Amino acid sequence: MTETNHDDDRALRGETERIVNEIAQELRTLDSGTTWFSGLSLRQRKKALQEVAKYAMQAHITAADGRAGVARAGVKPTANPSVMICMDPPRYGFSGLPAGEHVTAFRVLVSVFAVADTRRRQTHCKNACGHSWHNLQALTQQQL
Template sequence: MSKRSNILNELSQGRRPLQEGIGWFKALPLDERRDVIRELSSYALQARAATEDAAESIARAGVKPTATPAVLISRGPIREQLAKIGNLPEAEMEKSFRILLALLSISDARRREIDCANGCTHSWHNLRD
């Protein structure tokens, strides 16, 4: 697992403080921030994120429901909306990052309960403390 992937999984699992993650994200060059947004979208899709997860994701992220990424994620189908979020302007990136981290956290927790309840070999589910 890459260093960036490890950081994102630690953030989504609450193993790193959100504020630390936001600082890390904001310090990245613009093209890398876009890559992070797309990577989070991909992870959320792999974890079977659904449009029904939008409201809780927005609430956890502390983003206004009227913010562009919040509106998009609420409008399903989720795959299409996540692609749109990956192309939002720079001014929307931190909000997108927060929402997508929350979305990954919610969908991956559900996946752990359903698919990985008896253990698994997913490296991101077996991070060291």
């Protein structure tokens, strides 16, 4: 049972990474990603939120990124996930939010990550980089 969960978690992490980065790189719409997220079980949604929060942390998002992301996400600035991400430093306990707020948390987190990650791709990573998640199309071609 534990092993099955472990395998499921690994598969879910891989899927989350691919989908979130496709959205950040405009290869997939936020709505399409939200549909995927909404189809997950409660346990999987919590895991996915923890995973995306980790990406946002690693991208070193700022309060300004938070505000820009919230605007993009189409979520009210007064919603709990919006308030949390715009704090300085941001608060990341999104998987602890009530289930009814998971979808808005996902939209906010992915959008804020997209803002910070796009800046990184356009500066630090501009002329190629070794981040596998920044080379999604190259990865796909290798698999063909």
